[in-house]
Amino acid sequence: MATLFCAAAATSCRLAFPLAVPAPAPGLGRGRARRGTVAVRAEAGTGIxxxxxxxxxxxxxxxxxxxxxxxxxxxxxxxxxxxxxxxxxxxxxxxxxxxxxxxxxxxxx
Known part of the structure; x- marks a missing residue:
């Protein structure tokens, strides 16, 4: 499920959703996919x-x-x-x- 986060001035928003990330090299972690966010930005002062x-x-x-x-x-x-x-x-x-x-x-x- 996606979640949208916007700043008060609505010049910068982030759409957060589960993001599969490759597993770390052997010995560096448990090998599970991690969750992350993807940032989508508008030009400063122009809004989206x-x-x-x-x-x-x-x-x-x-x-x-x-x-x-x-x-x-x-x-x-x-x-x-x-x-x-x-x-x-x-x-x-x-x-x-x-x-x-x-x-x-x-x-x-």
Missing amino acids: NPAIRKEEAKVVDTVLAGELSKPLTPYCRCWRSGTFPLCDGSHVKHNKATGDNVGPLLVKK
């Missing part, structure tokens, strides 16, 4: 959502998995997509410009 549906108090989208037209549907998590809430690959340019590592949320039917 630069322009999408700013007239709404909170942008929330719900899609029932049974209504998906494709077996695998990518959803935008960088807020740069021209087809929001669907991913159009805009995160690639965003990642190169900011050093971020955000990618889409893939939903399987």
Whole structure:
């Protein structure tokens, strides 16, 4: 289960979820996977959502998995997509410009 942590100014968020990490070398640990976090950051002072549906108090989208037209549907998590809430690959340019590592949320039917 994922947990989203955001700073008060909402310029930095972390999405924490179980993350498998390779087992340590023999003799250095018990060999179990460890849990970790993945950090996703917006540029300082710009917030995470630069322009999408700013007239709404909170942008929330719900899609029932049974209504998906494709077996695998990518959803935008960088807020740069021209087809929001669907991913159009805009995160690639965003990642190169900011050093971020955000990618889409893939939903399987």
